[in-house]
Structure formats: structure tokens, C-alpha cells
Amino acid sequence: GQQVMQIPQYQHVQEGEDFTTYCNSSTTLSNIQWYKQRPGGHPVFLIQLVKSGEVKKQKRLTFQFGEAKKNSSLHITATQTTDVGTYFCVQGAQKLVFGQGTRLTINP
Amino acid sequence: DTAVSQTPKYLVTQMGNDKSIKCEQNLGHDTMYWYKQDSKKFLKIMFSYNNKELIINETVPNRFSPKSPDKAHLNLHINSLELGDSAVYFCASSLGLSHSGNTIYFGEGSWLTVV
Numbered sequence: 001g002q003q004v005m006q007i008p009q010y011q012h013v014q015e016g017e018d019f020t021t022y023c024n025s026s027t028t029l030s031n032i033q034w035y036k037q038r039p040g041g042h043p044v045f046l047i048q049l050v051k052s053g054e055v056k057k058q059k060r061l062t063f064q065f066g067e068a069k070k071n072s073s074l075h076i077t078a079t080q081t082t083d084v085g086t087y088f089c090v091q092g093a094q095k096l097v098f099g100q101g102t103r104l105t106i107n108p
Numbered sequence: 109d110t111a112v113s114q115t116p117k118y119l120v121t122q123m124g125n126d127k128s129i130k131c132e133q134n135l136g137h138d139t140m141y142w143y144k145q146d147s148k149k150f151l152k153i154m155f156s157y158n159n160k161e162l163i164i165n166e167t168v169p170n171r172f173s174p175k176s177p178d179k180a181h182l183n184l185h186i187n188s189l190e191l192g193d194s195a196v197y198f199c200a201s202s203l204g205l206s207h208s209g210n211t212i213y214f215g216e217g218s219w220l221t222v223v
Contacts, residue, residue, distance in 0.1 A: 033211065042198060042214040043151065086149055095164055096141075096212060098151040 004032075004091050006099030014107050019076045021102035023089035032072045033090040034063060037101070043088060046074075081106050111135050114199040114215040121189055122223055128185045129218045131199030138204035139163075140182035141212065142174060145196040157182055158204065189222045196220070 005024045013019050023032065031050045035043040047056055049065035049072060056063045060083075062075045076083055086101040114131040121127055133140060141164075142154040156164035160176045171187045186193060199215040 035212075037149075042216050043212070044214070045211045048211065088151065090212075092210075095153060095156070096210065097153070098143075101149055101151070103149065 003097060004029075004089055004099040006089055006102055008102055009100060010103050010105075012105045012107065013079055015081060016078050019079050019083070019104055021074050021087050021089075021104075023072045023074075023091075023099050025070050025091060028069050029072075029091045030069075031091070032065060033096075034072075034074055035088045035090060035098075036085050037088065038085040041085070043098075046087075076104075079104070079106050081108050112199055112201055112213050112215040114197075114218050116218060117216065118219045118221075120221045120223060123189055123191060125189050126185070126187045127189060127220070128183055129197055129199070129220075130181070130183045131215060132181050133199075133201040133213070134180065135201055135213060137201040137213070138179055139202045139210070140176065140179070141200040141202075142182065142184050143198040143200060143214075145198060145217070147195070151198070155182075155184075186220075189220075191222050194220055194222045 007022050033048045034046040037043045047063050052069050053067045054065040060077045064073045084106050086103045088101045089099040090096050112133045139158045141156045143151050144154050145151050154168045155174045157176045159179050173185045176182045196217045196219050198217050200212045202210045202212050
């Protein structure tokens with residue numbers, strides 16, 4: 001079935017450093033969503049991207065959707081300890097398929 | 109009030125037992141889901157119901173039986189529990205299949221440990 005590949009699987013950064021996770025698909029996506037799951041918590045919706053080349057920002061988070069709508073990225077500027085968690089990209093309509101997630105840990 | 113609530117939050121049980129996890133959403137959503145998250149944090153959809161009708165049934169053993177008495181409830185019953193069933197089970201809901209994007213709202217999860 002349709003899958004999104006997410007890299008890296010793990011990322012450890014020093015607080016204040018930037019962080020980026022990438023999501024890639026072999027097929028064109030109608031839309032892509034991003035979710036964040038804190039340790040011990042549940043996934044929480046962050047944003048949805050629909051248009052080719054779309055860029056959206058939420059404070060220190062920048063989300064991009066590729067021109068071909070086959071890839072997406074989430075970039076966090078100047079990470080803080082509250083950014084710790086696993087970030088998932090999700091694609092699909094009727095059946096929402098989660099990427100493997102990128103687990104972000106931060107050294108304060 | 110919690111939008112998607114599931115019980116119990118923690119469940120420790122012996123192999124071979126039968127157990128149920130209950131889920132309710134008060135968001136007025138038409139679609140509900142069960143997801144399983146394993147120890148590697150991989151989230152996999154198990155079932156999806158739309159207006160009480162089963163629409164997605166992934167390759168889940170038939171020991172797992174979902175039941176939706178109404179569109180606000182989706183319960184999960186598991187027969188003859190096995191060690192490999194240990195995981196976190198998330199209930200979730202969304203507006204409905206006709207809605208573009210279909211943002212998912214998750215419950216807090218039920219931590220199942222089979223010993």
C-alpha cells in the first residue's frame with residue numbers, strides 16, 4: 001500500500017540547535033498532515049498542507065510541501081526542551097497512514 | 109471535557125484472557141478508529157468505522173473484534189490475548205470521510221500488557 005518514508009528515525013540535538021525531519025512518498029499526495037506525540041502522550045495534530053509548494057509557519061516550526069507533492073518537511077528553529085517528542089507525517093484520505101516518525105530528544 | 113476518552117488507561121492481564129477497551133467521543137464526529145502503537149512507536153491503523161459501519165479492517169487477527177453501538181462509541185474486544193498484543197491502543201475520531209484532510213483526534217491511549 002501507499003507509504004510515506006520518514007527520516008531520520010532518531011535525532012538528538014543540543015537545546016538551541018535546529019531540527020528537521022523529512023517525509024517522502026513515491027506517489028503524489030493529495031495532502032499531508034503533521035502530528036506530534038510527547039513521551040507518554042498521544043499524537044496531536046499540528047498542521048495540514050494541501051497545495052504544491054505550500055509553506056506554513058507556527059512560531060518556530062516551519063512546514064513545507066514539495067512542488068511535486070511527494071515530499072514534506074518540518075523544521076524547528078532553535079529547539080527548546082518542550083519540543084521533545086515524536087513527529088509523524090501522515091498521508092491519506094479515507095485511510096490515514098502514519099510515517100515511522102522521527103523521535104527528537106534534546107540535551108538541555 | 110475530554111474529546112476522545114478511552115478506558116481503561118492501563119491494563120495488565122494474562123495470556124489467554126479476553127479483554128475490552130471502550131472509547132467514546134463527544135465531538136460529533138462520524139468516523140472513529142483504532143490504532144495500535146508498538147514498542148518502536150510505529151502507529152498502525154487497525155479499524156475504522158464511519159457512522160457505525162466498518163470501512164477499514166486491516167490485516168488484524170480475528171481475535172480482535174470492534175463494535176460500534178452508535179457513532180459516538182467504538183469499543184475493541186480482544187479474545188485469547190497473546191504476548192504480542194502488548195502495545196498502546198489509541199482510539200481516535202475525525203469529522204468524516206467526506207471531509208478533506210480528515211484531521212484525527214486521538215484519545216490518551218490504553219496501555220495493554222500481556223504477561
